Amino acid sequence: MDINEFITHFAEQFEETELSEFKPETKFKELDEYCSLIALKLIAMVDEEYDITIKGNDIRNSNTIEDLFNIVKNKE
Amino acid sequence: MAFLKVENVSIKGISGCVPKNVEENINLPFYSSKEEAKKVIEAIGIERRHISTEEITASDLCLKAAEILIEKLGWEKDSIDLLAFCTQNPDYRNHPNSFVVHEKLHLKSNTMCIDFYHGCPGWVVSLSSVATMVQNGYIKRAILLDGDTVTKDQNPNNRESRPLFGEAGTATAIEYTLGAKPIYFESGSQSEDGHALHDEIGGWRKPFDLETIKYTLDLKAGRISEEQMRFKMDSMDVFSFAISKAPKSLKKLCKEFSINIEEIDNIVLHQANKYILENIAKRMNIDMTHVPMSLKNFGNTTSASIPLTFVSELHDKLTTTKQKNLVCGYGTGLSWASAYFETENIVCPKIQEI
Numbered sequence: 001m002d003i004n005e006f007i008t009h010f011a012e013q014f015e016e017t018e019l020s021e022f023k024p025e026t027k028f029k030e031l032d033e034y035c036s037l038i039a040l041k042l043i044a045m046v047d048e049e050y051d052i053t054i055k056g057n058d059i060r061n062s063n064t065i066e067d068l069f070n071i072v073k074n075k076e
Numbered sequence: 077m078a079f080l081k082v083e084n085v086s087i088k089g090i091s092g093c094v095p096k097n098v099e100e101n102i103n104l105p106f107y108s109s110k111e112e113a114k115k116v117i118e119a120i121g122i123e124r125r126h127i128s129t130e131e132i133t134a135s136d137l138c139l140k141a142a143e144i145l146i147e148k149l150g151w152e153k154d155s156i157d158l159l160a161f162c163t164q165n166p167d168y169r170n171h172p173n174s175f176v177v178h179e180k181l182h183l184k185s186n187t188m189c190i191d192f193y194h195g196c197p198g199w200v201v202s203l204s205s206v207a208t209m210v211q212n213g214y215i216k217r218a219i220l221l222d223g224d225t226v227t228k229d230q231n232p233n234n235r236e237s238r239p240l241f242g243e244a245g246t247a248t249a250i251e252y253t254l255g256a257k258p259i260y261f262e263s264g265s266q267s268e269d270g271h272a273l274h275d276e277i278g279g280w281r282k283p284f285d286l287e288t289i290k291y292t293l294d295l296k297a298g299r300i301s302e303e304q305m306r307f308k309m310d311s312m313d314v315f316s317f318a319i320s321k322a323p324k325s326l327k328k329l330c331k332e333f334s335i336n337i338e339e340i341d342n343i344v345l346h347q348a349n350k351y352i353l354e355n356i357a358k359r360m361n362i363d364m365t366h367v368p369m370s371l372k373n374f375g376n377t378t379s380a381s382i383p384l385t386f387v388s389e390l391h392d393k394l395t396t397t398k399q400k401n402l403v404c405g406y407g408t409g410l411s412w413a414s415a416y417f418e419t420e421n422i423v424c425p426k427i428q429e430i
Contacts, residue, residue, distance in 0.1 A: 036236070036311065037119050037351070043316045044355050053320045056272070056312030 001050070001076060006069045009049050013041040024066035046072055079332055080261035082207040089249040089423030090394070091145035092387040093137045093223075094126035094242070094374065096429045101125070101239045105232075116239055121350025125242030125375035128225045132430060134165045135173045137245025138221035139180055140428050145247045146181070148423045151217060154184045158209060158218035162192040162202040162379055164408075165225045177221060188215070195273060195408025196346050197263070198222060198379030199246070200415050204261040206250055213252050220248040224378045231305055232298040240349060242375030246383035249423070262329040263413035266321065272313035273408050277306065314407065318352050322406045323359040325414040329402070335416050339400055340366065342390055346405040347371050347381035356404075379405065387427055394424045 003024055011022040017033045028034055039059050046054050052075045054068075062068040101123055107113040117123055128137070138161065146153070159181075161174040168176070174189035192202045199222045206220050223245030230237060277288045284292070294300050322345065330337050343366050345353050350371055357367050368389035370381065377384050382403050386394060393399055398420040406412040 039312055040315045040351060043312060044319060047316070047319055048359075053316055055269070055316050056310045059312055 001069070001073050003066065003069050006072070007065055009045050010042065010065055010068075013038055013045055022065065024064065024069070026065050027063050028065055028068075029063070042068070050076070052076065078261075078263050079329075080204055080208065081333070082204070082211050082259045082261070084213065084252060084254050084256055085207045085210045085259060086251055086253040086256040087248060087417060087419055087422060088251045089145050089149050090246065090383050090386045091141040091148075091425050091428070092244055092246045092380070092384045093140040093144075093428035093430060094244045094384075095128040095132050095137065097127050097129050098124050099127045104239060106235050119349075119351055120239060121353075121369060121371040122239060122242075122375045123372050126244065126429075127227050128243050132225070133167050134163045134223040134225045134243075134245055135161075135167050135176050136430060137225075137243070138173075138223045138247060139177050139245070140430050141223075141245050141247040142177065142181060142219055142221060144425045144428055145249055145423065146219070148425050149249055151249070153182060156183055156187055156217050156219055157215040158188045158190070158206065159183060160190050160192065160202055160206050160218065160220045162194055162198040162220070162222040163224055164193060164195055164198075164378070165228065166191070174221070194379060196348070196378050196381070197405035197407055197409065197411050197413040199248075199382050200261070200403055200405040200413035201263060203248065203250070203415060204263065204413065207259050210250055210252050216252045218250040220250060222246050222248070222383060223380045226378055229292065229296060231295050231300055231302070233300065233302055234305065235302065236311055237309055240376045242377045244374060244377040244380040244384045246380045246387070248383055257418045259415060259417040260329060260333045260335070261413065261415045262325050262332065263411065264321075264325065265409050265411040266317060267409060267411075269313055269317060269410045272310035272317070272410060275307040314348075314410070315352060317410050318348060318406050319355040319359065321412045322356045322404045322414075325406075325412050326360060326402055326404050329414045329416060333416065335402075337362070337402070340402050341393070341399045342401045343367050344382050344385050344390075344401060344403045346407065347374070347376050347385060348407070349376060384427075387424055391424050391426065394419055394422050396421060
């Protein structure tokens with residue numbers, strides 16, 4: 001699993017946020033556009049792109065994009 | 077995984093009844109602007125919901141649905157051998173809702189009454205039980221009632237659940253029919269995630285006491301903030317469960333019983349919200365034209381949502397043609413239940429209101 005590819009898929013779930021805002025260390029819940037629907041979109045993206053099921057706690061326990069990436073990676 | 081095959085049983089009719097009282101999502105008080113409300117409505121696909129006033133219960137809604145269905149079927153009351161009721165909002169702690177309706181419908185004394193306590197997968201689960209009871213031919217005719225009034229103990233400040241849930245009662249007529257095409261079922265449970273749809277107060281593990289009665293009254297009156305709520309639907313867990321398990325269950329059912337998904341007319345999914353339905357359809361490579369939605373005008377009507385969608389969206393097709401139907405309920409448990417059944421010119425009166 002590649003973090004850059006993950007970040008690209010991650011960014012695709014947002015409509016208004018600048019692409020340059022998405023970095024491994026980005027605290028995604030602090031982005032203005034982040035909301036409960038984006039959280040669902042992220043769960044759907046991980047299911048679709050990686051065939052991995054993540055749950056609410058995986059999102060809650062992630063601060064940065066890299067945190068979520070590592071959680072998904074560990075479920076591979 | 078649990079599979080079931082039920083022979084010599086057919087669905088003869090489906091009806092529904094909703095409360096007259098309507099709540100428009102665009103007017104909900106917690107949105108800061110109409111734009112914000114519109115964004116939510118677009119994502120969930122729900123514009124309005126029918127909400128019962130204080131005097132209306134799930135049994136009233138189902139009674140009305142049953143009366144019109146029995147009348148349009150032309151069934152003699154004495155020919156009904158089984159009355160089943162699936163709800164999480166019974167009239168009383170004792171006696172069960174099926175008896176309440178049995179009395180009001182004036183059914184015969186040797187009609188069997190049975191209740192099912194279940195959430196969103198409830199209609200499919202109850203149908204599997206009722207169909208199984210009918211299949212040996214001793215019980216010839218059964219009515220399955222299904223409905224909830226979930227908003228009665230809902231927090232009006234809950235931004236997550238209030239725009240979603242509506243209320244409805246439904247009735248389904250099931251008959252012993254020698255030579256009918258089989259009905260197939262697949263269901264299962266993921267109980268370790270049951271907490272995602274869980275309400276602990278008021279059962280026998282944690283009975284009401286002075287403190288929880290006060291909390292419940294405060295909740296209904298809108299004096300409890302979202303942060304203070306004890307019952308919280310974990311929508312992320314429910315979503316993750318639904319988009320993963322519902323497509324898998326439907327695919328397993330089709331594989332086990334050699335059902336060609338391309339020949340299916342209607343794939344009626346539990347009406348959770350539009351975003352979940354679109355995600356399930358995408359994972360099954362099916363076009364949304366085969367996935368009817370009653371969400372726009374009725375919202376998520378819990379276990380009544382599948383039969384309600386048959387009535388509201390498929391009325392014309394059901395009453396005049398032969399239809400191949402796949403259904404899937406998912407949620408409470410957490411659990412899921414899928415079914416395949418065919419219908420031909422069934423009785424399907426227009427949705428009633430009380």
